[in-house]
Every structure is written in structure tokens, then in C-alpha cells.
Amino acid sequence: MTRVVFASADPNSSDIRAVEVDMSTDLGTLELPAPVLTASGCAAAGKELDQFFDITELGAIVTKSVMLKPRSGRATPRMAETPSGMLNSIGLQGPGIDQFIEHDLAWLAQRGARTIVSIAGGSVDEYAKLAQRLRNVPGVAGLEVNISCPNVENRGQVFACHAGTAAQVVQAVKRFADPKMPILAKLSPDVTDIAEIADAVVRAGATGISVMNTTLGMVIDLDSMRPALAGVTGGLSGPAIRPIAVRCVWQIRQALPHIPILGMGGIRSGEDALQFILAGANAVSIGTVIFNDPSAPLRIQEELAQALAIRGFTSVSEAVSFAHRSATAEVGVEVSEEDQDGQ
Numbered sequence: 499m500t501r502v503v504f505a506s507a508d509p510n511s512s513d514i515r516a517v518e519v520d521m522s523t524d525l526g527t528l529e530l531p532a533p534v535l536t537a538s539g540c541a542a543a544g545k546e547l548d549q550f551f552d553i554t555e556l557g558a559i560v561t562k563s564v565m566l567k568p569r570s571g572r573a574t575p576r577m578a579e580t581p582s583g584m585l586n587s588i589g590l591q592g593p594g595i596d597q598f599i600e601h602d603l604a605w606l607a608q609r610g611a612r613t614i615v616s617i618a619g620g621s622v623d624e625y626a627k628l629a630q631r632l633r634n635v636p637g638v639a640g641l642e643v644n645i646s647c648p649n650v651e652n653r654g655q656v657f658a659c660h661a662g663t664a665a666q667v668v669q670a671v672k673r674f675a676d677p678k679m680p681i682l683a684k685l686s687p688d689v690t691d692i693a694e695i696a697d698a699v700v701r702a703g704a705t706g707i708s709v710m711n712t713t714l715g716m717v718i719d720l721d722s723m724r725p726a727l728a729g730v731t732g733g734l735s736g737p738a739i740r741p742i743a744v745r746c747v748w749q750i751r752q753a754l755p756h757i758p759i760l761g762m763g764g765i766r767s768g769e770d771a772l773q774f775i776l777a778g779a780n781a782v783s784i785g786t787v788i789f790n791d792p793s794a795p796l797r798i799q800e801e802l803a804q805a806l807a808i809r810g811f812t813s814v815s816e817a818v819s820f821a822h823r824s825a826t827a828e829v830g831v832e833v834s835e836e837d838q839d840g841q
């Protein structure tokens with residue numbers, strides 16, 4: 499329970515109220531004491547953040563996607579600023595699974611943080627090997643399968659962009675992971691029908707959905723008159739993508755009413771996080787904002803408790819998907835396809 503003290507919304511009242519909000523939530527079998535997590539790639543393995551706040555107070559740490567072998571990532575420059583966001587093409591730099599288990603995971607386990615390990619591969623077989631390598635390793639609360647990776651065996655096509663390849667990866671992970679391990683498939687927004695991909699990965703064995711990864715973007719540097727990133731294109735993140743992410747959560751929740759959803763994309767405040775929860779997310783991840791405010795995850799968690807209390811919620815679970823329920827109850831009419839796209 500989190501105690502929240504706030505002033506009455508009535509401008510004529512000087513009332514100060516104190517209420518308790520139950521911040522616990524779950525992603526299926528993965529029970530979390532709090533609904534705010536870090537986003538993969540934005541907080542490494544949590545060690546640096548632990549200097550700013552107690553990382554065990556968050557729901558969980560989602561680690562940077564790890565691959566089988568060490569990787570130096572893409573050539574520089576690999577970051578560019580954009581209006582209300584940033585573009586990155588880090589290229590999954592990392593120590594490889596063995597070093598990761600020995601150093602990062604061991605540290606997280608000893609620190610007592612719940613850890614969701616993000617895995618990434620260039621082939622279905624690589625994902626399977628990672629899942630197998632992580633079997634029976636202490637300190638793994640769940641797997642997040644980053645399928646926004648190019649398939650080296652198929653002209654670099656991104657796994658997440660096709661229902662078939664997305665499902666193949668998840669099926670392989672499911673087959674080789676611990677049988678009870680929660681498996682979140684992390685989806686890309688760069689698809690025509692996000693609900694179709696979500697449905698395919700759930701049928702393949704995902705126990706939940708993480709959404710969304712960055713969306714593909716590009717910046718031209720006007721001095722060199724060439725692409726600003728050495729990798730030419732990069733992933734756009736930050737507040738610029740928030741409405742896309744909220745829309746993805748909404749559409750997946752509509753299609754799959756009971757699947758656990760971890761929502762993310764441009765969250766900078768508790769009120770931003772609340773949008774995701776009302777749209778259907780059971781928990782949220784915090785990414786880009788960490789680069790300019792390392793204390794953001796815990797601040798956002800506290801702000802979320804306040805945002806819930808002010809609106810009369812006494813728990814996170816009461817608020818999950820609330821926008822769907824109230825949309826049906828208050829509008830009471832079917833919204834036609836034509837009305838939905840705003841054109």
C-alpha cells in the first residue's frame with residue numbers, strides 16, 4: 499500500500515486528504531509489488547540507477563537486450579536528437595550472455611531486484627539457445643523477447659514485422675525456457691495490424707505483451723547533408739511516440755481482453771503512465787526520460803499513485819482498461835471504422 503496525501507480538487511476547499519493506494523499488479527503469473535519498470539536498453543542492468551534511488555522499489559528491472567555473443571554495436575554517430583524524442587541505432591551493444599549472467603544478473607539477484615531479462619537474436623536458433631542458457635539461472639523473474647531484430651537468415655527482415663516470424667521466435671523460446679517462465683513478446687509498432695501480431699505471439703506461447711519498441715525514423719544532418727546516424731535509420735523514442743504507444747496498447751487490449759500488457763513509449767510523468775493503464779496496460783516501462791532524469795522511474799511511480807488517488811482509484815488493478823469500460827458505458831454507441839481513423 500502506498501500512502502498518498504493530496505489537496506482536494508475543489509478550488510473552494512482547503513481539504514487535504516490522505517488515502518492508501520494498492521500499487522501491486524501482475525503480468526500474468528509474475529506478481530509485482532509496483533507497476534513501474536525500466537525499459538530495456540535505457541537503464542543497463544540497473545546498477546547506475548541504484549545510485550539515484552532504491553531500484554528494489556520498482557516493479558522490476560528490464561535489462562538491456564542480451565545476445566549470445568559479445569557485440570560492439572553499430573558505428574558512431576548512433577544517437578540524434580529529434581523534436582520531443584531521440585533517434586538511436588546502438589545496435590545491441592553488449593557483453594554476451596555468459597558475462598551478463600556472471601556479472602549483471604548476479605549483481606541484480608544479490609541486490610534483490612526483480613529482473614526481467616530481455617533477449618535478442620539474429621536467428622530463431624539464437625533465441626532458443628538464449629532461453630536454454632537462462633534455464634535454472636537464479637534471479638530471472640521473466641523473459642522479454644525483443645523481436646525487433648533483423649533476421650540474418652532472411653534478408654534482414656525484422657522478426658516483429660511479420661506474424662509468422664514473430665511467432666516462430668516465441669515458440670522456440672517457449673520450448674527451451676523454464677516451463678513456468680513468464681514470456682513477454684516485445685512488439686514493434688511498424689506493422690499494419692499490431693493486434694494480429696499480438697494474437698500470433700500469444701498463440702505461440704507468449705504469456706504477455708510488451709509494447710512498444712522504438713519506431714523507425716531518420717534525420718538528415720544539414721551540415722554534411724547526409725544521414726545523421728552512421729546506421730542511416732534508427733529507432734525513435736520519447737514523448738513524440740507516446741500517442742502511438744497508447745494506441746497500440748488500446749488495440750491489443752481490445753483484441754485480447756485478458757492478456758497481460760507491459761506498456762511503454764514516451765512516458766515522462768505519472769499522468770502519462772496512467773494513460774497507458776487506462777488504455778489497458780497492467781504495468782509500464784520507463785525508457786528515454788531516464789537519460790535526462792535518472793530518478794524518473796521512482797518519481798513516476800509516486801506520481802502515478804497520486805494520479806490514481808486524485809481520480810478516486812484505490813488500486814492499480816481498478817484502473818487497468820478503465821477507458822474501455824467507460825467508453826462503452828458512457829458513449830453507448832458503436833464507433834464505426836470510418837469515425838475511428840480521424841480522416
Ligand SMILES: Cc1cc2nc3c(=O)[nH]c(=O)nc-3n(C[C@H](O)[C@H](O)[C@H](O)COP(=O)(O)O)c2cc1C
Pocket residue numbers: 537538539540562563586588590616644684710711712734735736737739762763764765783784785786787
Ligand atoms: C538508447 C536506447 C536503447 C534501447 N535498447 C533497447 C534494447 O536493447 N532492447 C529493447 O527491447 N528495446 C530497447 N530500446 C527501446 C526501449 O526499451 C523502449 O521500448 C522505447 O524506447 C520506447 O520507450 P521510451 O520512449 O520511454 O524510451 C532502447 C531505447 C533506447 C532509447
